[in-house]
Amino acid sequence: MLRLIRQASLLIGCLGWLPATAQSSVPDELTPIYTEKITGYIGEKLDASYQNRILAQDVDRLVSPFRDRTETRCWQSEFWGKWFTSAVLAYRYKPEPTLKAKLDKAVQGLIATQTPDGYIGNYSEASQLEQWDIWGRKYCMLGLLAYYDLTQDAKSLTAARRLADHLIQQLKEKNVLLVRKGNHRGMATSSVLEPITLLYTRTKEPKYLQFAEEIVRQWESADGPQLIARAGVPVSERFPKPQNWFGWEQGQKAYEMMSCYEGLLELYRVTGKASYREAVEKTWQNIHDTEINLAGSGSAVECWFGGKKYQTMAIHHYQETCVTATWIKLNQQLLRLTGEAKYADAIEQTYYNALLGSMKPDGSDWAKYTPLMGQRLEGSEQCGMGLNCCVASGPRGLFTLPSTVVMQSQQGVQLNFFVPGSYTFKSPKGQVVTVKCQTRYPVSGDIHWKIEIPQAEDFAVDVRIPEWADSYQLLVKSQEVSGKKGTYKRLKQSWKSGDEITLNLYLQGKVIQMGIEPQQVAIVRGPILLARDARLPGPVIDATLSPMMDKTGTLKLDLVKENTDGIWMQFQGSFMPESYKEGPGNPVSVILCDYASAGNTNDARSRFRVWLPQLLNPQKL
Incomplete structure (x- = not known):
């Protein structure tokens, strides 16, 4: 059990959380805890990616471009860092020796390519700082720091420092602005803010904090993306539509913009400057309100x-x-x-x-x-x-x-997601506590937690009541308690081994309507977006079908299959088809599946659709 607690403390660094030796001006409300095992459907997906993507990667191929250093415009150098950081996360979840050996080989191979002046990259000397060169250096630093947090290997931290020092010196010698290099109004290059700030938290060297603040200063210049000044402007309207969609003048690039804001949050933790946090929160709200669709992207x-x-x-x-x-x-x-x-x-x-x-x-x-x-x-x-x-x-x-899934809070523990498994954390008094979750969520809305603790102790357990949960029941030790959707319900009391918490979420088919007449409709069930799939029985995929919902907009759905035929969940509902009779036709049964499974096959791709077209009715115009 002590090994689990040590793993938990190390996990903080891998995801960008500060290691125990570092201090920040703004403490996090939550910190990660060690996951013993995730089971169920999500556990299957994690295992599949672990075996067939993480372990299957050819590490030598990822390192090769760093040895050649002939590139002038492409982004081969990002792949090492992306794979490496995901592989470290995978290793922390399931610390198998085979993956550890692969991580060791990958970091040793990368460090071996570092030049005497500290450069790690794939660009020719004449082309350095251009295009995706600095973007790739960012991912190298993130990977090296993740390995340092995992192993406390001094060589990886030294390599990250030398890489950062080389970048700072190179920009100074060439007298160029970071935001004028690379693509997308400097967002690609200046997203290096994240590893630079993380490097400061691990070394406490003032030059890295100074460089981080200089990056933000350049953001707000006339040449920069103005990520703070324009935080109140919709993310799709911050700059004019560019002539070169993927060139420097593109200020709406989604991935790079969010990467910069990740770095700004890390800098906020160090400095406590409220304007940094406010910029991220304003931008998050705009993305959520104007960009994110029913699938969540x-x-x-x-x-x-x-x-x-x-x-x-x-x-x-x-x-x-x-x-x-x-x-x-x-x-x-x-x-x-x-x-x-x-x-x-x-x-x-x-x-x-x-x-x-x-x-x-x-x-x-x-x-x-x-x-x-x-x-x-x-x-x-x-x-x-x-x-x-x-x-x-x-x-x-x-x-x-x-x-x-479960995170440590200052008062106890917070239950964020409803995933079957076993989660271990330390209580406020230092006891090792395990929370075991049993559920088939989101196929079923029944979630059951059981606490295991050596001795009874007072602490808080915060349970998330999802925003979509119009109807639910929360039971603590068989006693019903009230809560509010879209918040956490705090359960502050004495907990002993065997105590149980049950959350019953009533999952119903909710019909979402969009557009002017004729509208289109989509169906969600709890957090799951549903879709039609041509593999499933029923009318042709493009048939006009109107869900037979009640006056609350609810469509009755019955579970017909679970985790079979390559589909996670299948539900049957009643729909009214298009009719050429004088009166209405007869309802038909239609099978819907989860969006993640729709059309998602290992061989021939199957057609699918989320939004169902509805008939134009002139009487409603």
């Missing part, structure tokens, strides 16, 4: 475009997986900082729908884009690396969940 052609209102349409290059994973990571930053339920709600929606929907069922591959209708198609290889940016990003989102 957004963006088109990798940029924000006010897309929430367009989600019923067929959209070009919709919902990039890099954006999906980074939206989850940004929400997790805000969740641990504030402990607020809205960030957990957002993570749940995105994780169960957009993220799992972008992962191939066997975990070996990830889609680059995931539409709400049509087909799930394989993305292109990039930079001759045998994968693309989204294949590398997907596991970074997937493996963040184990450490945040």
